[in-house]
Amino acid sequence: MSLLKTLFANCRDVTFLHQKQREGKLSFAESIGYRLHLLYCKVCRLFIHQSEQIEKCVHHSNSKHKSELSADAKIKMQRALDNEMQ
Numbered sequence: 627m628s629l630l631k632t633l634f635a636n637c638r639d640v641t642f643l644h645q646k647q648r649e650g651k652l653s654f655a656e657s658i659g660y661r662l663h664l665l666y667c668k669v670c671r672l673f674i675h676q677s678e679q680i681e682k683c684v685h686h687s688n689s690k691h692k693s694e695l696s697a698d699a700k701i702k703m704q705r706a707l708d709n710e711m712q
């Protein structure tokens with residue numbers, strides 16, 4: 627991306643820059659272009675807000691499901707599955 631295009635990013639660029647920002651890979655110029663765009667673009671601010679909400683839900687859902695089944699419950703479930711497969 628050229629410096630001018632980076633500084634005056636469009637909405638499509640910002641979705642890409644948002645992902646780079648999440649990974650901590652934005653250059654200084656990209657960071658300025660990203661933040662500048664978000665100052666005046668309500669649609670991209672909404673997109674980023676919704677993306678962050680979805681990421682939080684997925685993260686929360688993943689961490690919640692990891693601790694739901696005890697080791698004993700997993701063994702019982704595996705036995706039940708084994709019995710059904712025979």
Ligand SMILES: [Zn+2]
Pocket residue numbers: 636637638640663667668669670671
């Ligand atoms: Zn935008």
